[in-house]
Amino acid sequence: xxxxxxxxxxxxxxxxxxxxxxxxxxxxxxxxxxxxxxxxxxxxxxxxxxxxxxxxxxxxxxxxxxxxxxxxxxxxxxxxxxxxxxxxxxxxxxxxxxxxxxxxxxxxxxxxxxxxxxxxxxxxxxxxxxxxxxxxxxxxxxxxxxxxxxxxxxxxxxxxxxxxxxxxxxxxxxxxxxxxxxxxxxxxxxxxxxxxxxxxxxxxxxxxxxxxxxxxxxxxxxxxxxxxxxxxxxxxxxxxxxxxxxxxxxxxxxxxxxxxxxxxxxxxxxxxxxxxxxxxxxxxxxxxxxxxxxxxxxxxxxxxxxxxxxxxxxxxxxxxxxxxxxxxxxxxxxxxxxxxxxxxxxxxxxxxxxxxxxxxxxxxxxxxxxxxxx
Amino acid sequence: xxxxxxxxxxxxxxxxxxxxxxxxxxxxxxxxxxxxxxxxxxxxxxxxxxxxxxxxxxxxxxxxxxxxxxxxxxxxxxxxxxxxxxxxxxxxxxxxxxxxxxxxxxxxxxxxxxxxxxxxxxxxxxxxxxxxxxxxxxxxxxxxxxxxxxxxxxxxxxxxxxxxxxxxxxxxxxxxxxxxxxxxxxxxxxxxxxxxxxxxxxxxxxxxxxxxxxxxxxxxxxxxxxxxxxxxxxxxxxxxxxxxxxxxxxxxxxxxxxxxxxxxxxxxxxxxxxxxxxxxxxxxxxxxxxxxxxxxxxxxxxxxxxxxxxxxxxxxxxxxxxxxxxxxxxxxxxxxxxxxxxxxxxxxxxxxxxxxxxxxxxxxxxxxxxxxxx
Numbered sequence: 210x211x212x213x214x215x216x217x218x219x220x221x222x223x224x225x226x227x228x229x230x231x232x233x234x235x236x237x238x239x240x241x242x243x244x245x246x247x248x249x250x251x252x253x254x255x256x257x258x259x260x261x262x263x264x265x266x267x268x269x270x271x272x273x274x275x276x277x278x279x280x281x282x283x284x285x286x287x288x289x290x291x292x293x294x295x296x297x298x299x300x301x302x303x304x305x306x307x308x309x310x311x312x313x314x315x316x317x318x319x320x321x322x323x324x325x326x327x328x329x330x331x332x333x334x335x336x337x338x339x340x341x342x343x344x345x346x347x348x349x350x351x352x353x354x355x356x357x358x359x360x361x362x363x364x365x366x367x368x369x370x371x372x373x374x375x376x377x378x379x380x381x382x383x384x385x386x387x388x389x390x391x392x393x394x395x396x397x398x399x400x401x402x403x404x405x406x407x408x409x410x411x412x413x414x415x416x417x418x419x420x421x422x423x424x425x426x427x428x429x430x431x432x433x434x435x436x437x438x439x440x441x442x443x444x445x446x447x448x449x450x451x452x453x454x455x456x457x458x459x460x461x462x463x464x465x466x467x468x469x470x471x472x473x474x475x476x477x478x479x480x481x482x483x484x485x486x487x488x489x490x491x492x493x494x495x496x497x498x499x500x501x502x503x504x505x506x507x508x509x510x511x512x513x514x515x516x517x518x519x520x521x522x523x524x525x526x527x528x529x530x531x532x533x534x535x536x537x538x539x540x541x542x543x544x545x546x547x548x549x550x551x552x553x554x555x556x557x558x559x560x561x562x563x564x565x566x567x568x569x570x571x572x573x574x575x576x577x578x579x580x581x582x583x
Numbered sequence: 584x585x586x587x588x589x590x591x592x593x594x595x596x597x598x599x600x601x602x603x604x605x606x607x608x609x610x611x612x613x614x615x616x617x618x619x620x621x622x623x624x625x626x627x628x629x630x631x632x633x634x635x636x637x638x639x640x641x642x643x644x645x646x647x648x649x650x651x652x653x654x655x656x657x658x659x660x661x662x663x664x665x666x667x668x669x670x671x672x673x674x675x676x677x678x679x680x681x682x683x684x685x686x687x688x689x690x691x692x693x694x695x696x697x698x699x700x701x702x703x704x705x706x707x708x709x710x711x712x713x714x715x716x717x718x719x720x721x722x723x724x725x726x727x728x729x730x731x732x733x734x735x736x737x738x739x740x741x742x743x744x745x746x747x748x749x750x751x752x753x754x755x756x757x758x759x760x761x762x763x764x765x766x767x768x769x770x771x772x773x774x775x776x777x778x779x780x781x782x783x784x785x786x787x788x789x790x791x792x793x794x795x796x797x798x799x800x801x802x803x804x805x806x807x808x809x810x811x812x813x814x815x816x817x818x819x820x821x822x823x824x825x826x827x828x829x830x831x832x833x834x835x836x837x838x839x840x841x842x843x844x845x846x847x848x849x850x851x852x853x854x855x856x857x858x859x860x861x862x863x864x865x866x867x868x869x870x871x872x873x874x875x876x877x878x879x880x881x882x883x884x885x886x887x888x889x890x891x892x893x894x895x896x897x898x899x900x901x902x903x904x905x906x907x908x909x910x911x912x913x914x915x916x917x918x919x920x921x922x923x924x925x926x927x928x929x930x931x932x933x934x935x936x937x938x939x940x941x942x943x944x945x946x947x948x949x950x951x952x953x954x955x956x957x
Contacts, residue, residue: 214824217603225825226600229591229773231903263775264638267820268800275798295799302797393821399603401637401775401823423676423797424649425669426642444908446641447767449775450588451599452826529605534818 210559212343212504212531213371214393214400215547217455221398224458225451232448240457241436241448247460248404251373251396251468252388254380258407258429260436261456263449266370266391269403271299272427273366273387274337276407276415280304283333285326285363287311287318289349290342291534292368300337303423308333314342314536315506317499318349320357327361334414336363341372343394344534346506346543347495348376352383359384364411370394373404374463375475375503375547386411392452395475395503397548398459401452459548475502478551482544485560489567494541503551505544506537510567512574515539518566526562584933586717586878586905587745588767588774589921591829595772598832599825606822614831615810615822621834622778624842625747625770626762628754632781632803634810635830637823640744640765643777645673646801647740647761648711650781650789654678657707659700659737661685661692663723664716665908666742674711677797682707688716688910689880691873692723694731701735708788710737715746717768718908720880720917721873722750726757733758738785744768747778748837749849749877749921760785766826769849769877771922772833775826833922849876852925856918859934863941868915877925879918880911884941886948889913892940900936 230237241260248259262269274296278284282305286296289312300307310326312319318338327333336358340351351367358365364386369378375395380388386408393400407415407429415422415429422428426446434443463471479502483493486507494506509515515532519542522528531543544559604611615634622633636643648670652658656679660670663686674681684700686693692712701707710732714725725741732739738760743752749769754762760782767774781789781803789796789803796802800820808817837845853876857867860881868880883889889906893916896902905917918933 211605214603214605214821217825222600222602222825226596228596229588229767231585231588232774234903264642264800265820265823268638268642271798271800298799302795302799391821393603399823399825400606400821401826421676424645425672425676426638426645446639447588447765447774449639449773449823449826451591451596451773451829452775452823455825529608 210545210550210555211529212543212545213391213547215395215397215545215550217399218397218459218462218549220462221455221458225399225455227451227454229450232450233442233444237450238442240453244453244457244460245436247457247464248406251404251460251463252378252380252406253382254406256380256406256408257438258412258433260405261392261453262403262405262427263446264403265401266389266403267295268427269389269391269405270295270368271424272405273389274299274303275424275427276422276429277335277364277366277387277411278303278305279418279420282306282335283308283330284335284337285310285323285330285333287323287338289316289318289345289347290314290339291344292339292342296337315345315347315494317347318354320350320353323354324357327357327363331361334363335366337366339368340378341369341376341501341504343371343504345494345537346501346504347499348372348501351385355384364414371501371504374471376472376501380406392456392459395548396456396459396463398456399452401449402456475546475551478546478553478556479503479505481553482546482556482559485556486563489560489563491563503545503547505546506541507544508541509539513567513570517570521566522562526558528558528562584919584924584929585903586917586919587765587921589769589771589919589924591773592771592833592836592923594836595829595832599773599829601825601828603824606824607816607818611824612816614827618827618831618834619810621831621838622780625778625834625837626752626754626780627756628780630754630780630782631812632786632807634779635766635827636777636779636801637820638777639775640763640777641669642801643763643765643779644669644742645798646779647763648673648677649798649801650796650803651709651738651740651761651785652677652679653792653794656680656709657682657704658709658711659684659697659704659707661697661712663690663692663719663721664688664713665718666713666716670711689719689721689868691721692728694724694727697728698731701731701737708737709740711740713742714752715743715750715875715878717745717878719869719911720875720878721869722746722875725759729758738788745875745878748845750846750875754780766830766833769922770830770833770837772830773826775823776830849920849925852920852927852930853877853879855927856920856930856933859930860937863934863937865937877919877921879920880915881918882915883913887941887944891944895940896936900932902932902936
């Protein structure tokens with residue numbers, strides 16, 4: 210129950226153990242085609258450029274920047290956690306100029322600040338932001354940010370690593386342009402793949418570049434010759450065949466459950482966990498209307514030791530939760546209820562484990578105090 | 584029996600289906616440490632920077648160039664097949680200047696030409712070459728090329744995708760500096776990971792760069808904080824946990840068999856296949872002393888149709904072999920005897936299938952001729 214990878218469903222694990230076939234085998238091409246259609250469903254898009262990059266979400270982020278940013282390009286980057294900072298790093302490594310809009314870690318992106326940054330940088334052509342900040346459990350208003358970008362003639366470049374499959378990511382309805390995610394969060398697949406979708410507008414920008422994409426491996430122009438339409442596929446790299454079996458199965462399961470039902474499940478389980486944790490006196494970092502149901506960031510109660518509790522959960526309950534990152538290190542825990550991990554039995558396990566550990570820690574503290582006062 | 588992915592051993596498939604644990608879990612860190620030691624064995628090196636990149640071999644190639652090449656750097660690139668061409672592309676995308684040394688597809692790299700290129704480009708600091716050309720089945724003299732590079736104060740950047748585990752790759756003894764491979768060839772693991780090793784000399788070059796590595800995802804300085812020494816690992820990206828279970832198991836199996844035994848097995852099976860194919864009148868593209876035992880490139884006999892034979896092998900024998908690439912398209916087949924695929928039963932299947940198909944094609948041709956002459 211950390212911030213991902215989430216538990217992987219046995220059906221997905223079994224799929225990954227099927228015999229490896231060739232990456233140009235016609236049966237495998239059929240599977241790729243199904244993966245693309247299923248990802249279009251997950252992203253709620255008709256974008257033809259919708260496929261999984263053969264590398265983790267961090268590479269998905271880089272692929273979006275590497276394709277869209279050229280040397281000298283100004284990019285407005287919103288930062289309210291770890292991954293906004295990584296976006297800045299990516300812009301710089303592509304030779305772009307990041308215009309930073311910073312918000313407190315644990316708060317959503319402030320649309321007024323973004324509006325101001327876009328207004329004072331009329332030559333910016335990309336607005337990059339994290340929809341669901343994995344480091345803080347905050348959801349930002351992707352639709353509102355997309356509207357602002359559109360008004361200022363900018364493309365949106367969006368991190369949906371933690372949101373996809375767990376809460377609405379409506380690519381077409383919200384008008385998002387380049388979106389990347391990860392296989393290991395709410396899709397309940399093993400880590401290692403990064404679903405990506407590019408709008409027609411974003412694709413035009415890639416096609417009209419003045420310079421080649423600096424990464425050969427991530428160049429969409431080349432990748433799409435392999436992931437593109439029709440029976441004729443051009444070899445680009447050897448696809449991670451078994452990993453794609455797994456992603457395929459996880460997407461089939463999402464389709465079976467239904468996207469809306471998956472969102473509902475994540476929300477309902479979050480509310481139950483919240484009640485349980487609050488009953489133990491554990492408070493949430495993020496204000497109610499900005500919380501991600503799949504990633505519960507809670508403040509570490511003053512009397513408890515971060516590392517002690519996390520290692521106790523691991524040792525006695527075989528339960529992993531996430532630590533805080535950056536300025537939140539030592540201040541918060543991150544409890545994932547993602548994908549297959551978002552189940553009532555996990556909530557019971559988690560709340561029960563916390564209750565027991567808090568009692569133990571409290572009892573031990575009493576003993577310590579008594580000993581010290583002797 | 585294509586040019587990779589090879590058949591994956593059931594033990595490796597089973598390993599990939601084990602439950603996913605956290606990428607920062609201490610049990611997983613232990614597994615990472617074992618993978619590094621096992622890869623040092625496979626590469627025959629004591630390089631501390633020896634790890635699997637979380638992406639396919641093509642990304643491994645790019646990682647080597649992105650870390651070692653800076654804008655304006657001259658790189659001598661040998662091309663005698665597809666992958667030398669991809670190296671050129673990588674040099675250019677890193678802002679480097681490729682100095683090409685070209686040899687015929689199907690021949691080994693000519694050391695005299697390389698010597699001449701190094702002599703006339705004394706400012707070049709990298710010699711890049713493919714040890715085992717997957718597109719042609721040719722092995723080049725890595726030790727000889729490394730000696731030349733050393734004499735001219737160049738680092739070597741070496742593609743060992745198809746050689747690692749199938750024929751000797753003696754990184755330390757030969758003095759190779761940056762070497763990348765793939766999980767899906769002679770290691771018999773699923774595709775998706777790229778084992779990489781960097782010598783101390785190569786690492787110094789990365790550390791003394793004038794500019795940042797243009798790829799965040801492939802920046803060795805950052806990756807090694809996660810794959811480095813000791814218990815303390817810094818999160819970089821979410822590692823492909825299940826894929827690494829698989830690689831670990833495949834490397835354990837290589838250790839059990841013994842590297843020398845694995846090389847012997849690949850060589851012995853190659854010789855048997857060669858005898859069988861030659862008995863059917865099928866000739867090899869590559870001269871005897873330059874052949875890779877794990878990748879048999881054979882000329883398509885004049886009376887046979889490339890696509891017809893390959894689809895017949897697939898349809899009637901469930902047997903995949905590789906087509907020719909580039910100038911060799913339609914002229915050769917590529918028959919892999921890699922890793923777990925390098926077994927006597929596969930040789931029997933392959934030779935038997937060819938014998939039967941050749942007879943069928945010949946009989947059908949006779950019928951056609953008779954019908955036409957009526």
